Each structure stands twice: as structure tokens, then as C-alpha cells.
Amino acid sequence: MKILLTTNPGIEDIVEKEVGEKIGASVSSFHNLPGKLITEIDEKEIGKIFSLRSIYHAIKYVTMFEIKTSDEGLSDIYRNLKEIEIEELDNANTFRVTSQRIGEHSFTSIQVQKYAGQAIVEKYGKKVDLENFDVNIICDVIGSKCYIGIQLTRESLHKRFERPFNHPAAIKAPLAYGMLRMADIRDGDTLLDPFCGGGTILIEAAQIWDGKIKILGSDINSRFLKGACENIKAAGVEGYVFLKTADARRLDEYYGREIDKIVTNPPYGVRLGRERNLKELYWSFLNTAYRIMKPDGRMVIINLKATSFRSLILKTKKFKIVHERVVETGGLYPHVFILELI
Numbered sequence: 001m002k003i004l005l006t007t008n009p010g011i012e013d014i015v016e017k018e019v020g021e022k023i024g025a026s027v028s029s030f031h032n033l034p035g036k037l038i039t040e041i042d043e044k045e046i047g048k049i050f051s052l053r054s055i056y057h058a059i060k061y062v063t064m065f066e067i068k069t070s071d072e073g074l075s076d077i078y079r080n081l082k083e084i085e086i087e088e089l090d091n092a093n094t095f096r097v098t099s100q101r102i103g104e105h106s107f108t109s110i111q112v113q114k115y116a117g118q119a120i121v122e123k124y125g126k127k128v129d130l131e132n133f134d135v136n137i138i139c140d141v142i143g144s145k146c147y148i149g150i151q152l153t154r155e156s157l158h159k160r161f162e163r164p165f166n167h168p169a170a171i172k173a174p175l176a177y178g179m180l181r182m183a184d185i186r187d188g189d190t191l192l193d194p195f196c197g198g199g200t201i202l203i204e205a206a207q208i209w210d211g212k213i214k215i216l217g218s219d220i221n222s223r224f225l226k227g228a229c230e231n232i233k234a235a236g237v238e239g240y241v242f243l244k245t246a247d248a249r250r251l252d253e254y255y256g257r258e259i260d261k262i263v264t265n266p267p268y269g270v271r272l273g274r275e276r277n278l279k280e281l282y283w284s285f286l287n288t289a290y291r292i293m294k295p296d297g298r299m300v301i302i303n304l305k306a307t308s309f310r311s312l313i314l315k316t317k318k319f320k321i322v323h324e325r326v327v328e329t330g331g332l333y334p335h336v337f338i339l340e341l342i
């Protein structure tokens with residue numbers, strides 16, 4: 001069975017590794033589209049898809065057909081959908097169609113949804129329900145090709161743990177997972193997120209390493225830390241994570257030279273308002289982080305101001321950049337840096 005997987009553009013290699021490890025299947029790019037991958041797996045392995053941490057959605061690939069990019073394309077979609085057999089609809093009462101359109105077309109994705117939906121109503125006699133649907137039919141249009149699929153993930157897999165507290169600048173769990181993988185964490189390591197906010201990275205780590213590593217989190221804002229505490233409890237990992245209020249500009253006042261890995265998402269100065277002195281924050285953080293990290297330690301850090309952050313790292317003369325990549329998240333293109341001590 002062919003399954004389409006969606007992720008953050010920039011961490012496709014992490015999906016490839018995870019799918020290989022957990023399902024034993026290989027993945028390839030889906031039409032070179034960033035963040036979209038395709039894999040082929042045995043039908044009895046399908047349940048394993050839901051344990052993947054690096055993806056948002058999984059879509060069962062049904063078929064592809066050619067369409068015109070002019071208005072006639074809508075009739076092509078209507079006609080083709082009347083011919084396609086969608087077995088998931090047999091026992092369903094309701095459905096919805098969602099569509100993403102990439103390229104130049106004289107119609108909109110809303111029109112695609114309407115024409116595809118009309119064909120299904122006529123063919124199967126099922127009702128459209130945008131909220132309480134039994135089947136979510138994907139009808140994506142990419143240039144002159146239309147792809148039909150069935151979304152297997154009802155909710156995005158990034159919502160994998162309950163969050164009583166929603167941090168305004170929380171990182172998405174699949175990206176947190178990708179960064180944790182880049183940190184090369186080993187059993188027995190001590191991991192710190194010194195800008196932990198609502199605790200996404202900490203919870204992700206606690207669920208993956210399940211007691212095999214020590215996990216520390218801190219934030220300057222005690223309200224966020226209280227929220228992190230609630231989220232950690234709700235995720236059932238409170239025994240594994242230790243929190244304290246701490247200023248990341250003075251980490252050596254709170255921690256000894258005990259940290260193997262730092263994985264963190266400091267403020268970008270976007271969602272939490274303009275940080276007046278972001279450069280000063282990054283500079284003090286890097287210098288103090290150096291003093292609490294073990295000599296063979298590694299830091300994975302995501303930052304939107306890549307150029308100035310890169311020159312700050314080099315200016316410290318304390319860290320070397322061993323890897324840097326761009327990722328996309330929420331319409332922003334931050335860089336993920338992997339740093340090691342010099």
C-alpha cells in the first residue's frame with residue numbers, strides 16, 4: 001500500500017530514518033515537494049504509521065490522473081472521481097474533501113473540493129460533513145496532475161500529548177523530535193532545554209528515552225514553567241523531567257559542568273514580541289552554556305536570525321558548527337545548528 005507522509009520541509013531525512021527503523025520500509029520524495037514523502041508498506045504494518053514521531057499526516061494513496069489547468073480541469077476532476085472506487089466510503093455516512101493546489105490554475109482549491117465532493121455525493125449518496133466526517137478524501141492538484149488519497153490520520157500526529165497549557169511560541173513535536181535525533185543522545189546522557197517554554201522538547205525526549213536519560217528544563221518565565229509542569233504531568237512523564245526557573249544568560253549559576261546535550265528553541269523575537277536584546281541574549285547564553293557542557297557535549301539549536309547567530313557562534317571561539325540546515329515551520333524558515341565544543 002502506498003502511503004504519503006507529511007513533515008516539516010528540511011527534516012525529510014529524519015522521516016526516512018524513522019520509517020526505516022520502525023517499519024523497515026524506504027521512503028522517497030513525492031514529486032520533489034518539500035515535506036512530502038511516499039512509502040510503500042504492507043497493509044498489516046499500517047498501524048505502525050501512527051507511532052511515527054517525525055510526521056504530521058499519513059495519507060493512503062488511491063490514484064492519480066491528468067487534468068487541464070484551465071476551467072476544464074474541474075470537469076476532469078468531477079468525471080474521474082465518478083469512476084474511482086473508494087472502498088472507505090462503503091461503510092461511511094459522511095465525508096469531506098480537502099485539497100491543496102500547487103501551480104498555476106484558473107480555478108481555486110475550494111472549487112476543486114466542490115467538484116470532487118459533488119461527484120462523490122452523486123456516486124455514493126453520502127453526505128458532506130466538514131466537522132464530523134467519517135472519511136477525509138484528499139484531492140491535491142499539482143500542475144496538471146490530480147492525486148486522490150484517503151487521510152489516515154484524523155488529527156495531526158503532532159498533537160500526540162495532551163496540553164493543558166499552550167505556550168504561545170511552542171515548537172511542533174515532529175520538529176522537536178528531529179532536533180533530538182540530531183543531538184545523537186545516548187543512554188545515560190543529561191539533556192537540558194534552557195528555554196523550555198511549555199516543555200515540548202522535554203516531553204518528547206522523556207517519551208522517547210523513557211527513563212534512560214536525565215532530562216532538565218528551565219525557563220526565565222515562571223508562568224511558562226508552571227505550564228510546562230502541567231503539560232509534563234498530563235503526558236505522564238513527570239518522574240523523568242526536572243524543572244527550575246533559570247536565566248539562560250547565567251546558566252552556570254544553576255548547573256554544574258554536567259550537561260551532555262542541549263536541545264533548544266530560544267526566542268526568535270517573533271511570536272513573543274520583539275526581544276529588545278536578542279543578540280545579547282544569544283551571546284550570554286552561548287558563553288554560559290559552554291561552561292556547563294561536558295567537553296564532548298553537543299548542542300542542537302534552532303534560530304531564525306541565522307546570519308547574525310552564525311557569526312555570534314564563531315565569535316565565541318568556544319563552539320564549532322558541525323551541521324546547519326534550513327527547516328520550514330509555520331511559514332518561517334529558521335536554521336537548525338548543531339554545535340560542538342572546541
Ligand SMILES: C[S@@+](CC[C@H](N)C(=O)[O-])C[C@H]1O[C@@H](n2cnc3c(N)ncnc32)[C@H](O)[C@@H]1O
Pocket residue numbers: 167169170171172194195196197198199200201218219220221224246247248249265266267268281
Ligand atoms: C520559543 S519559546 C520556547 C518554546 C518551547 N520550545 C515550547 O515548545 O513550548 C522561548 C522561551 O524562552 C524563554 N526565555 C526568554 N528569555 C530567556 C532567558 N533569558 N532565560 C531563559 N528563558 C528565556 C521564554 O520565556 C520562552 O518560553
